[in-house]
Amino acid sequence: MAEAALRGLGSRRRSRRLFAAGMILVGGLGLVAAAAPWLTSYDPDAIVVAHYAGPLPPGGAHPLGTDTLGRDVWARLAYGARTSLFVGGLAMALSLGIGVTVGLVGGYFGGAVDTALMWLVDLVLTMPTLLLLIVLAAVLPPSLLTIPLVIGVVGWTTFARTVRGEVLSLRERDYLLAARALGASHGRIMLRHLLPGVLPGVVVLAALGMSGAIGIDAGLSYLGLGVPLPTPSWGRMVSEVQTYFAVAPWLVVLPGVAVSLAVIGFNLVGYGLIDLLGERRG
Numbered sequence: 001m002a003e004a005a006l007r008g009l010g011s012r013r014r015s016r017r018l019f020a021a022g023m024i025l026v027g028g029l030g031l032v033a034a035a036a037p038w039l040t041s042y043d044p045d046a047i048v049v050a051h052y053a054g055p056l057p058p059g060g061a062h063p064l065g066t067d068t069l070g071r072d073v074w075a076r077l078a079y080g081a082r083t084s085l086f087v088g089g090l091a092m093a094l095s096l097g098i099g100v101t102v103g104l105v106g107g108y109f110g111g112a113v114d115t116a117l118m119w120l121v122d123l124v125l126t127m128p129t130l131l132l133l134i135v136l137a138a139v140l141p142p143s144l145l146t147i148p149l150v151i152g153v154v155g156w157t158t159f160a161r162t163v164r165g166e167v168l169s170l171r172e173r174d175y176l177l178a179a180r181a182l183g184a185s186h187g188r189i190m191l192r193h194l195l196p197g198v199l200p201g202v203v204v205l206a207a208l209g210m211s212g213a214i215g216i217d218a219g220l221s222y223l224g225l226g227v228p229l230p231t232p233s234w235g236r237m238v239s240e241v242q243t244y245f246a247v248a249p250w251l252v253v254l255p256g257v258a259v260s261l262a263v264i265g266f267n268l269v270g271y272g273l274i275d276l277l278g279e280r281r282g
Helices: 002-034 073-109 111-126 129-139 146-154 157-170 174-181 186-222 234-244 250-281
Strands: none
Touching: 002 073, 002 250, 073 111, 073 146, 073 157, 073 186, 073 234, 073 250, 111 157, 129 146, 129 186, 146 186, 157 186, 174 186, 186 234, 186 250, 234 250
16 A cells, blocks of 8 residues: 555656646747747848858857858747747647537537537548648648648547547536526536536647647648748758758757657646646546
8 A cells, every 4th residue: 555655656746747847848938939039139031141151050149050041040940939839729729629519519419419420520530640631731722820720620530539528428417417407508508517527638638739730730841831931930940951961960950859849848748737637536
């Protein structure tokens, strides 16, 4: 008993440390994105040095150097954080809106409604996700809204299935039966009684989904299908300079590290929330 309690305490401490580390990374990313105009005096798209001289190494007036076109790398990284958070946040908002609505309605009403909605979920899940993302990104007109729209439309199924499962376990609780008996409308029951019960799981999925959305945005930008020019994007930064890796490796490493830290940060937050919420329920 004592050994099991000590192991559980150690596990909770590790979870809290990882969660704290994730919050530090995510908070740092948000701070850089919000304060980008004050953290650098350079325009991310402005040529600040003669590019024919080649990329400048980190140091001096350009702490992270310049790229092959003579643009300040730190400025592009800082403004690229804005792009990543905007794409990830909007994509998650769209996924949440669709997925939570489908899961609530299907789980609450059941029967033919649930069957039809889950058939739609299964249909989306049978499609190859990466191929569907690439096709939609290539077909739709390029804009800053296209990528989050594509990611959101493809990524809502996990929310729908999770919320539906939670609703199925909640809809026969006594307080819901009492609400029905008192004449509460379907919409009121779903929004006032069911939605708060599924929110903890939704928050966890949103944190994990943000990491996936940022990674997808970087991948599509690397392929030339991400946000259009001249918007700074970490994935495009890697794509534009990969042939210079032998002579200017920082140009590839720095945006790659930025993507990795953002993905790791949101993952740590998500998995930390899983443990913390499980601890509270326990």
